[in-house]
Amino acid sequence: MLKWIDIVKFINNGNPVPDRRVEKTDAQWVLLLEPEQFRVTRKKGTERAFSSEMCSYFEPGKYACICCGTLLFDSAQKFESGTGWPSFTQPVKQNAVAYHKDISFGNVRVEALCATCDAHLGHVFPDGPQPGGLRYCMNAVALKKVESTERKATFGGGCFWCTEAIFKLLKGVVAVESGYSGGKIANPTYKEVGSGKTGHAEVIEVTYNPAEISYDELLRVHLSTHNPTVLNDQGTEIGTQYRSIIFYRSEEEKAMALKILDDVQQLYNQLVVTQLEPFEYFYKAEDYHQDYFNKNPDAGYCQAMIVPKLEGFKELYKDKLQPNLQAND
Incomplete structure (x- = not known):
């Protein structure tokens, strides 16, 4: 998760390298863009506040650069800032956005640009919601909504190497990442989480297509692939960071989880101790933890x-x- 100190470092030390680059002349861009899109993105203009309905849209989806189509933001990180421009707390990837010091109009601000094509998007400020504290104040005209049916779910049930390997095999699962949730500090390290002092659990964040696999099914898989009756103990993995937990993102998910936990309880003589908490933030674990089983x-x-x-x-x-796994079996 990016914080203001990271933005300052990017400005002073250089931006992350983007996945690709798209470079065109103004003459080429003007043929591809509407006049207002060209004015804002290529000439660093600013659209009028409250001029777009995008400010009030919070349905699932993603937002891409209007110029080159690079994915920049996810609606899960969108919030109502009251400023009159769409606002986000984080980009989809650290290298999706580039940052430059902007001293125009006598103020010192941080300009946010598409790292792929240098399109002017808006500015980023250190007055956003916690835990990151960032507000990406974007011109709606610089973005295009990309419809997406994908959803996310976050579970903990022992070592995330195990849970990640299991969920990667499921039909309808698009991606699985290992990380930390449910603790007291931002951007915890593996060592800090392992101390048991941060309150985080080792978790996985599952991106899935609900048309192929439901949240209900994911819950049942989660609760049947570890022991939900043992407190902070999954065999060799002992400690609060290995607790059985479900993080829900809506009241609907909470109700579904409660029902399934009740169903699962009927299968055990011991008390099911799986925790159920509202989702707040997922901190992606260090790179060497990602896809650990397939790499090792x-x-x-x-x-x-x-x-x-x-x-x-x-x-x-x-x-x-x-x-492909069904065919192999």
Whole structure:
């Protein structure tokens, strides 16, 4: 998660390298853009406040650069700032946006640009909501809404290497990332979380297509692939960071989780201790934790702990595996 100190570092030390670059002359851009789009994005203009309905749209979706189509923001990070321009707390990726010092009009501000094509998007300020504290104040005309049916879910149930490996096999799951949620500090490190002092749980953030797999099904998979009756203990993984937990993003998800927890309780003589908390923020874990099993299949932990879990999972959920895995089986 980016914070103001990171933005300052980018300005002073250089911006992250974008995934790609698109470079055109003004003569080429003017043929591709509407006059107001060209004025704002290529000539660093500003649209009139409250001139776009985009400020009040909060339905699921993503926002891309009007010039080059690079994905910049997700509606999950959009908030009502009251300024008259669409506002976001974070970009979709750290290298999606570039930052330059702007001293026009006698003020010192931070200009936000598309890192791919240098389109002027707006400005970023350090007065946004916590935990990041950033407000990306964007010109609506610089963005285009990209409809998306994807949803996100966040679960914890032991070591995230195991849970990530399991959920990556499910049909309808688009992506799985390992990280931390539910704690007291921003941007925790693996070492800090492992101390048990930050309050975070090791979790996975699942991006999924609800047309192929439902939230209900994800919950049932989650609760059947670890022991939900043991407090802060999943075999060799002991501590609050390994607790069984579900983070819900809406009252509908909360109600569904409560129902399924009740269903699961009927299967056990012991009390199900899975925690249910409102989702606040997901902090992506360090790069070496991502896709750990597929990158280290022969590691001792993977062979001893993850492989047996995957074998049992594949047998239990044959009909929910990714199509290529079903064919292999």
